[in-house]
Amino acid sequence: MTATAPTPEFAPRVRRGAIAQSVMDSLVVARRNLIRMIRIPEMVIFGLIQPIMFVVLFTYVFGGSIKVGATISPQAYREFLMAGIFAQTVTFATAGAGAGIADDMHKGLIDRFRSLPMARGAVLTGRTIADLVQTTLTLVVLAGVALIVGWRTHENIGKVLLGFLLLLLLGYAFSWIGALIGLIVRTPEAATSGGLIWLFPLTFISNAFVDANQMPTFLRHIAEWNPFSATVQACRELFGNLPPGFVTPEAWPMRHPILASVLWSVVILLVFRTLAVRKYRSATA
Amino acid sequence: MPGAIYAEGLVKTFGDVRALDGVDLDVPEGTVLGLLGPNGAGKTTAVRVLTTLLRPDSGQAVVAGIDVLKNPNEVRRSIGLSGQFAAVDEYLTGRENLRMVGQLYQMSARDAKKRAGQLLERFHLADAADRTAKTYSGGMRRRLDLAAALVVSPPVMFMDEPTTGLDPRNRQQLWEVIQDLVAGGTTLLLTTQYLEEADHLAHDICVIDHGKVIARGTSDQLKARTGGERVEVVVHRGHQIESARSVLAAYGTGEIAVTAHTRKLTVPVTGGARLLAEVIRDLDGRGVEIDDIGLRRPTLDDVFISLTGHAAEQAKNGEAGQTEAGPTEAGAAGADRDQKEGER
Ligand SMILES: Nc1ncnc2c1ncn2[C@@H]1O[C@H](COP(=O)(O)OP(=O)(O)O)[C@@H](O)[C@H]1O
Ligand SMILES: [Mg+2]
Numbered sequence: 001m002t003a004t005a006p007t008p009e010f011a012p013r014v015r016r017g018a019i020a021q022s023v024m025d026s027l028v029v030a031r032r033n034l035i036r037m038i039r040i041p042e043m044v045i046f047g048l049i050q051p052i053m054f055v056v057l058f059t060y061v062f063g064g065s066i067k068v069g070a071t072i073s074p075q076a077y078r079e080f081l082m083a084g085i086f087a088q089t090v091t092f093a094t095a096g097a098g099a100g101i102a103d104d105m106h107k108g109l110i111d112r113f114r115s116l117p118m119a120r121g122a123v124l125t126g127r128t129i130a131d132l133v134q135t136t137l138t139l140v141v142l143a144g145v146a147l148i149v150g151w152r153t154h155e156n157i158g159k160v161l162l163g164f165l166l167l168l169l170l171g172y173a174f175s176w177i178g179a180l181i182g183l184i185v186r187t188p189e190a191a192t193s194g195g196l197i198w199l200f201p202l203t204f205i206s207n208a209f210v211d212a213n214q215m216p217t218f219l220r221h222i223a224e225w226n227p228f229s230a231t232v233q234a235c236r237e238l239f240g241n242l243p244p245g246f247v248t249p250e251a252w253p254m255r256h257p258i259l260a261s262v263l264w265s266v267v268i269l270l271v272f273r274t275l276a277v278r279k280y281r282s283a284t285a
Numbered sequence: 286m287p288g289a290i291y292a293e294g295l296v297k298t299f300g301d302v303r304a305l306d307g308v309d310l311d312v313p314e315g316t317v318l319g320l321l322g323p324n325g326a327g328k329t330t331a332v333r334v335l336t337t338l339l340r341p342d343s344g345q346a347v348v349a350g351i352d353v354l355k356n357p358n359e360v361r362r363s364i365g366l367s368g369q370f371a372a373v374d375e376y377l378t379g380r381e382n383l384r385m386v387g388q389l390y391q392m393s394a395r396d397a398k399k400r401a402g403q404l405l406e407r408f409h410l411a412d413a414a415d416r417t418a419k420t421y422s423g424g425m426r427r428r429l430d431l432a433a434a435l436v437v438s439p440p441v442m443f444m445d446e447p448t449t450g451l452d453p454r455n456r457q458q459l460w461e462v463i464q465d466l467v468a469g470g471t472t473l474l475l476t477t478q479y480l481e482e483a484d485h486l487a488h489d490i491c492v493i494d495h496g497k498v499i500a501r502g503t504s505d506q507l508k509a510r511t512g513g514e515r516v517e518v519v520v521h522r523g524h525q526i527e528s529a530r531s532v533l534a535a536y537g538t539g540e541i542a543v544t545a546h547t548r549k550l551t552v553p554v555t556g557g558a559r560l561l562a563e564v565i566r567d568l569d570g571r572g573v574e575i576d577d578i579g580l581r582r583p584t585l586d587d588v589f590i591s592l593t594g595h596a597a598e599q600a601k602n603g604e605a606g607q608t609e610a611g612p613t614e615a616g617a618a619g620a621d622r623d624q625k626e627g628e629r
Contacts, residue, residue: 021391028388036376039417108372112433115336117361118389282340 022119029113029126030133033100037134044134047096051089051142058085058209059149068211070245075150080243082151083163083235084208087228089142090171091199093131094178098191100127101182110283121277128175135171139164154240163238166261170231173265176272183279208232213247224251227264233257288313289441289472290335295344297330297496304330305341306496312474312489317467319487320476323593327496328476329369332445335474336366349441362390365434369445369476371426372433375419379410379429382418386433397436404432408462424455431462442466442473448482460486480586494593507588513538514557515581516564518550521574526550532567536560548576 016024037044058081063074101124104110113123143151143164153160182191205222206212212223223229234257236242253260290312297305304327312318320328333339335346337357346353349363373382380401387397405414408428413421418429427447434442447463448456463486467473477483483490484504492500492507500507516536520529526543529550533541537552544550554560561580568575 016391025389028385032374032377032381032385035381036374039376107375108368108370109374111333111338111368112366112372112386113389114338115361115364115366116386116389117358117391122389 018119022122022125025119025122026125026129029123030129031126033127033130034133036100037130043096044137047092047134048138048141050092051085051138052145054085054088055082055142055145055149066210067214068246069243071243076243078150079152079239079241080211080236081209082146083232083239083241084203084206085146086139086142086164086167086235087170087232088199088203088208089138090135090167091174091203091228092196093135093171093175094181094199095192095195096134097127097131097175097178098182098185098195099178099188100131101179102186102191103188105183105186105283106188110280114280114283120281121273124176124179124273124276124280128172128179131175131178132168132172135168135175139167155238159238159240162258163235166231166234166238166258166265169265169269170228170261173269173272176269176276180272180276180279183276183283202226202228206232211243211246213249220249221251224249224254227268229253230257230260230264234261289315289350290318290346290348290474292331292335292346293344295331295334295346296342297327297334297339298342303496305334305344308344308493308496308498310474310491310498312472314472315467315470316488317463317473317475317486319483319490320474320493321478321480321483321490321589322476322493323478326493328493329445330496331493332366332368332443332474332476336364336443337361362437363439363441365437365439365442367431367434367442367444367447369449371423371430373418373421373426373429376417378415378417379405379421379425380414382429383433383436387436390437392437400436404435408432409458424451424458427451427455427459428462431459435466438469438471440470440472442471444473444475446476446478449478456482480584480589484584492589492592499592500588508583510588510591513553513555513583515551515553515583516561517577517579517581518564518568518575519577520548520550521576523548525573528571529568529573532564532571532573535567536564551581554580 059074059078063077063081065072066077068077068080101110104113104123110123178191178195181194185191185194203209205219206226206229207223208228212220212229215223230253233254237257248254253264288311290310292308292310295305295308295310296303306327308327308331310318310320310331320331322328330339334341335348335353337353337360340354348360351359351363353360373379374385377385383401383404384394384397387400388394390397392400402414405411408431410425410428410432413425418426421429431444431447434444444463448459451459460482463473463475467486475483475486488503489501490504490507491498500510502510516533518529518533520526523545526545526548530541530543533550533552536554536556538555539553542551558580561578565575565578568578
């Protein structure tokens, strides 16, 4: 074909390598999503209210009556509880990612992105990176509130930070589940509830709020193998928040919670990233 | 040599619906093809296939010399798409929207910024450049969407119903932009429900209905197919329709069509202006007051009726009265999608 493009000055510039392009495109999309977060602060604020309520309610309402390890003590429960609430909070990134992607579908933005010569996974990666930033912010605020109500760590800063890294990795992996949900359901409202409803059983049939040792056998097994429990257990160890008299269960993930947490998160990430990117390629608004 | 946009035997089904039922297209470089059809004809599906968004069940397509099915990412470098609903991020400013698109076309950040500035000027959005697109009117969003499609000055452009829902002033403005673009050598495929628009902008027209191309040619060729001229009368009072009808019966060469609520009568004639003068005298003689009378050459509307058996107007019901307003437009878009979802 003879050249017809009027302004070569702005023709797409020399191609980058595939990985470099993928990173650049993801960052461009992440930036866009972060700008949106700043302009719609309600979303971030509502994302904070629920976990803060959980911290306060569980601490003061149930705190004195729940037996963890061998004790019933408000302080032991408070310290026990926080890892659970942190972990539950990071998984709520699922709803945010899902609603965001569904909204982009609905508004035709996904069509626009798909008609551009950009890296395949970048729209979703950009979204999940932005969610990771939001999750980090949420965790910082939440940890502050936890400190105010009396939560303390008893390990060195390196271990504590590793605990938070595991939480962020879990949240990041879960945001890919949300991305897939968003691509499938197509409306932001459906994505929000579709991203949340299964999280409640998942987070409650776990060691997040109670000591799984005290559950009926059947539920206890589920709780011990629940991907979510591994991260909670790992954080309790890393924060030094295991209650006095706590008996570590026999189940493998509870014996090796850090490794189990990383493995679970990586598997979830790989599986759902693959599914979501494949779905994205054929997405129809 | 195949044109800048070429398609052969495109078929796409959604369940029972054959959205595309063997569509062939050939758009020579530097020309405009108007893809004309009522709601649900398959226009958007055709655009989505040609812009790599949707894989057809069968058929092939070549855009800008590149095979769409084999090499979609290369095609994306050479096309611009302005979809049926303005696809702009409403929480980003106009400038941010364009910069983002530029960067995703793999421009450097600096070029993207510079280009955004140019386009905002050209599309009369400079004053609103740093406001979020949420605050834009429907017409402004449309212009921003079009600007986004033009970021790299692609050699081939696709516009899906670019003026649907715009008021006449904005439509006129957009037409001018499109004409400029084509004068610059861009090949354009434009879909529309407005016959007038295809007539005005397109070199060639493809009429599609139920996923099939039912006619193609220049607007003159299509009009010629429909044949003769007509006299159209609008009487002043409803009760005068009957007397007018008996007058026209004496002059017409075919059936008289009456639209009661607009008090309009239409009849095919031969004899041109002289005959028109006689009709006027005769009507006057019988005391029929006339609001409007004229000799009409066939329009694309007539072409449409003669081809499909129904007026295109029926199909665009509900959109005709719409003027520019962000929420209205968004609402209409939502409704259209919901309807599609129901059909799935
Ligand atoms: N994603 C989809 N799922 C199911 N049916 C669809 C889908 N997209 C389009 N259709 C159907 O295909 C037909 C053609 O639609 P479309 O190409 O949007 O028409 P137009 O753009 O001319 O109004 C319609 O009957 C429409 O309902
Ligand atoms: Mg359409």
